[in-house]
Amino acid sequence: MMNITRMILPVGQGGFCVETFRLERDYHVIYDCGSLTDVNLVKNHIRNYFDPREKIDAVFISHLDNDHINGLPYLLKYCDVKRIYFPIITSGVKTFLKIKTLLNPKFSTSFAGQFISNPRQAIRDINDGEVQLFQIQEIGNESYTPDESRLETILSGQNLMGQILGDSQLDWEFVPFNFRQVSRIEKFQKNLETMFPSYIFSGRLTEYDVEKLYKQDSQKVKEAYKKVPGKLNVNSMTLFSGSKDYRVADISNASNAWFKSHCRCYYYRFRNQSGCLYTGDYDARGKRKWEDLKTAYNKYWDYVGCIQIPHHGSKHNYNTKLTDWDAFYFICAGSKNTYQHPHSSVIRDIMLKNKIYANVNEHIGSILIFRIY
Known part of the structure; x- marks a missing residue:
């Protein structure tokens, strides 16, 4: 029987999520690939979970900052990456690059800086194979023409299942939205x-x-x-990955406190929703930004069983309405980061609502594994 595995891998202050679809072969889809805690954590997981030159069918990058992208060069060298999806590079992103470079001159020579400057060349410097690059258009700015006209642009909200998994009969959807965050x-x-x-x-x-x-x-x-609260990101691309046929999703986790107090085997089966909403560093604060997210995924909320708390649990990106959903929540944050992630006010709100959550840090025991049937 065909089954799907979703892993939230422990890389500390960053993100590395892998979904595997067992069809006629294994299809792999990744959301974010980086760590500020230690990029070697990402590299170790790549070696542990993939064979050399194994095909990676799609990589979604939420935004172009080191903690979400600095593991991509190693993935490109070790595996056979077919497609990369990322937020469209606008003049605002170029301004962001200039700011980052002035404040941290090393950023311009980092992979993230090189990718913003010239995505195709940054990939070619690492991998001379055929990696397809797709820019996801901003909501409300669909007429923008990117600087790099040779890159294909995709509208936010399109289901990319056919492009990634081919002609399979699997009832599944990959739906990215690129939100412009100018505040x-x-x-x-x-x-x-x-x-x-x-x-x-x-x-x-x-x-x-x-x-x-x-x-x-x-x-x-x-x-x-x-003096700017939070992080100066220009865009953040979210992703719904899930099915509308109410597949059953199981979660296993070795060390989370909730599991230890509720389940001797640290194993939990929640309701049938198999969908996951990956949020990256989305800024959900305030009524308008929450409504933007809610409206974008209006057709999918009934199928969301798992939600990533944005920006490593930062209070500057959090909205209490996000945890009004009957879902499992997870946070990706290093255990010893300097940003107070996840913030105590965020954790308090989640716990007061009696929601189930896990903090995936750099320790291997914090790994989350979802099995979807």
Whole structure:
């Protein structure tokens, strides 16, 4: 009988989720591939779970920052990656690259920085095989033409099952949405306007503005950046991966406190929803941003049985409505990170609602395995 395995692998402050579909062969789909705790954690899992040159049918990258992408170069070398899906690279993303490079010069030479600058060349420098690159268009900005016109662009909300799993009769959907998140960039610009009152901005913050102000007073620019709550991400791509036929999903976990207190075997079977909503670093704060997410997946919420708490459990990305769902929740965060992830207020809200959750950190015992039949 065909079955599906979903693994949330322990890589600390990052993300590495693998789904395997056992059809005429094993199909593998990955969501995020990186770690700030130690990229070797990602590399070890790649070697443990995949054979050399094993086919990876799709990799979804939530956003182009090191903690979600720095394991991709090793995956490209070790495995045969067929497709990579990522948020479209707009002028706003280029501005983000300039900011990151000024504050951390090493970022421009990192794989994430090189990928933002030229995705195709960044891949070719590692893997000369045929890796298909797909940019997911922003919601509400469908007319934008990317700088790299040779890359195929896909509208948010499309079901990519046929493209990834071929002509299989499996009732499954892969539905990404790319949300443009400008509130923190706007906050950064307002901070700059306060600190540089004589500087005239022609409109939205650009690479030119950041570079010029940095040359004028680098410390003020750094201070303006530090005053922005949370992380200065421009986009975050979410993904629904699941079925509408109410397949049964089982979870196993070796060390989570909830499992230890409720199940001697640390094994739990929840309701039939097999779908997982991967959220990456999505900013769900506030009514509008929550409504954007809710509306985008309006057709799928009844089939969501598992939800990733955004941005490693940061209070700056959390919305209490996210945990109103009857679902299993998980957080990907390092046990000794400096960002207070997951934040105590987030954990408190989850526990007060008596929700089932697990924190997947860098320890192997925190691995989550879902078996879907």
